[in-house]
Amino acid sequence: MGKASRERSARERIAEQRKLEARRDKQVKTLAVAGGALALIAVAVGVVVMADAGKDEPAYTGPLAPTSRQDDGSVVMAKEGVTAPVLEVYEDFQCPACKGLEESSGNTIKQLAAEGKVKVVYRPFRLFGQDPLKGNSERAANAALCAPGDNWIKFHDRLFAEQPKEGKVGFENADLISWAADYGVSGAAFESCVNNGEKGAQVQAMTDHAFNTAGVQSTPTIVLNGKNVTDQAWSGDDLAKAVQEAS
Amino acid sequence: MTETRGEPDVEAWAESGGRERAAWIGWVTFAARLGLAGVLFWAGWTKFTEPVVLQRQAVDAYQILPEALVGPVGVGLPVLEMVLALLLVVGFATRLTAVISGVLMALFIAGIASAWARGLAIDCGCFGGGGPVAEGETKYLQEIVRDVGFLALAVWITVFAPGRLAVDRKLGL
DSSP states (O other): OOHHHHHHHHHHHHHHHHHHHHHHHHHHHHHHHHHHHHHHHHHHHOOOEEEEOOOOOOOOOOOOOOOOEESOOOEEEEEEOOOSSSSEEEEEEOHHHHHHHHHHHHHHHHHHTTTOOOOEEEEEEEOOOSHHHHHHHHHHHHHHHOOOTTTTTHHHHHHTTTTOTTTTTOOOOHHHHHHHHHTTTOOOOOOOOOHHHTTHHHHHEEEEIIIIOOOOOSEEEEETTTEEEEEHTHHHHHHHHHHHHHO | OOOOOOOOHHHHHHHHOHHHHHHHHHHHHHHHHHHHHHHHHHHHHHHHOHHHHHHHHHTTOOSSSSSHHHHHHHHHHHHHHHHHHHHHTTTTTTTHHHHHHHHHHHHHHHHHHHHHHHHEEEEEEEEOOOOOOOOOOOHHHHHHHHHHHHHHHHHHHHHHHHHHOOOHHHHHO
């Protein structure tokens, strides 16, 4: 092998080596960038998920304010003598967002009423007009009207807890009766009221009231002294603040 | 022509196919990044600014995930979308980001198709909202077609990454 060709092959080897190194550098850089991007995604998502996990509304386990049934079918929850401010809750037991609001702010509403800071009026009605949602909604609203006004809140909470998934038939009369029995609501009159949909006319009247008189467009709708405060009501803290300002 | 072109060939063609053609593709890729980023950010933002319970409810309405995952996905997904949007705009880890975005779109399409096939009546909750709607008010086909369009953008970016005005390019990738 001549000197020239030896030099050339050495140069080629060096060039090849450099190319290899350059490629390896690029690979390392690509991996580093990808790792950086993944880390950024993981941290951002992780922080929000963790923050949310620790933010469940504290359960309210204290005593409830007394509840009573009104002539129009609504249920008032208020400490004796408390007449203002008035917080009206328009809800449908089949409506997932209503269940959501119960989860996010239901405890706050109970606590505010128990502390005498607000008079709560529950106005369940039938939002849905198509089966199976309509039937579920109708049976639950009927049973909620059949149940007596005192100790009503526990049955109300149970209905949301047992809410059927979209597209499924649920809130069967037999189930409604057995859930009510857990809270001391039973007897032939109650069973017949549930089984025969005896409160159907009142459910319709409450539905008409919600749509036509109160101008409810969607559920849940939370009204404080006649003003729609649904946006604030999604957060227990914001709702408490709104009630504070209204009193 | 009998020659078949796989992805790497297209890529090589994009990089070596003459200065003008490469420039054209680079700008289209940049535009695709902005477009996909805009959609992702908007979708993430509208969900992120909603009450948490509604985010959860939108996920829950699909009746696919187990209860324990509904919450984390509900709040995590909007943030994931916004971070992906940010990465696409600046062009950082562009190809990886486009792949993740594409997989996400494919999952959305599968989720919507599954809800449709099971006869559920829900809103996809793609841009906030979500949950049950009245039968006859579902928009599954439009939602799927739209997501296929976004998937196409993600595929384009994956093939021609990173495109113009990208941090990746500044880094020599």
